[in-house]
Amino acid sequence: MKYRAYIFDLDETLAESKQPISERMGGALALLLAQGPVAVISGGKLSIILANVANRLPEGTRMENLYILPTCGAALYQHRNDSWQSVYAELLSDIDVEVIERGILRAIEKTGVIDLNEPSHGERIERRGSQITLSALGQEAPLSEKVLWDPERTKRNMLMKALVDELPQFSIKMGGTTSFDITKPGIDKAYGVRKLSEHLSVPISDMVYVGDALFPGGNDAVVKETGIHTEAVTNPDETLTRIEAFLRT
Numbered sequence: 001m002k003y004r005a006y007i008f009d010l011d012e013t014l015a016e017s018k019q020p021i022s023e024r025m026g027g028a029l030a031l032l033l034a035q036g037p038v039a040v041i042s043g044g045k046l047s048i049i050l051a052n053v054a055n056r057l058p059e060g061t062r063m064e065n066l067y068i069l070p071t072c073g074a075a076l077y078q079h080r081n082d083s084w085q086s087v088y089a090e091l092l093s094d095i096d097v098e099v100i101e102r103g104i105l106r107a108i109e110k111t112g113v114i115d116l117n118e119p120s121h122g123e124r125i126e127r128r129g130s131q132i133t134l135s136a137l138g139q140e141a142p143l144s145e146k147v148l149w150d151p152e153r154t155k156r157n158m159l160m161k162a163l164v165d166e167l168p169q170f171s172i173k174m175g176g177t178t179s180f181d182i183t184k185p186g187i188d189k190a191y192g193v194r195k196l197s198e199h200l201s202v203p204i205s206d207m208v209y210v211g212d213a214l215f216p217g218g219n220d221a222v223v224k225e226t227g228i229h230t231e232a233v234t235n236p237d238e239t240l241t242r243i244e245a246f247l248r249t
């Protein structure tokens with residue numbers, strides 16, 4: 001095998017945004033998991049990654065080789081004795097949560113790009129343990145509405161600037177088309193890559209990262225600073241092709 005461990009972004013890499021992986025993807029991942037460690041990293045919370053990836057893998061998959069890094073790498077889980085166990089979790093304290101939520105509300109007020117009186121699709125501000133996520137239209141907003149909300153990125157850029165001003169002590173990342181992920185400082189996908197390398201005792205130079213947003217400013221780009229090999233894809237079909245190539249080498 002060319003690589004000793006594989007890391008995949010989830011949304012638009014293993015599956016369409018917030019959708020479960022396809023049966024073909026499940027089969028391909030199972031073959032890769034039979035060879036060695038495979039990790040999935042996402043801004044999403046653990047339960048979503050389990051529902052959309054882990055629970056979709058075929059019967060007999062070597063789950064002990066699967067590693068899950070939810071909330072942008074703020075936590076790492078492994079499957080042992082039939083359950084998911086935390087390897088580490090950089091949880092936000094109650095005080096952090098309160099400070100962040102107030103900062104978000106001030107940023108919204110300052111920019112005026114979100115009208116809190118408008119009904120939302122599910123919660124706009126969600127606590128995810130190690131991360132707080134702000135979704136302009138709500139957690140469950142349909143993709144068709146989300147892509148129309150800020151096609152020019154102007155609202156997101158305004159909001160980003162206001163959030164950084166209000167919450168300089170935290171790490172703030174633009175998530176998908178409408179969302180922001182806020183964690184403790186220093187937590188990002190690069191942190192997750194380093195922690196996984198340490199935990200597996202596999203040097204980063206023997207690992208590969210596959211993601212759809214490795215371009216400058218994309219939410220996978222930060223991993224490049226670790227020196228990990230990267231494979232850029234634009235959709236799950238391309239990822240399948242890469243996995244097939246990994247299996248051949």
Ligand SMILES: [Mg+2]
Nearest residue numbers: 009011012212
């Ligand atoms: Mg992605």
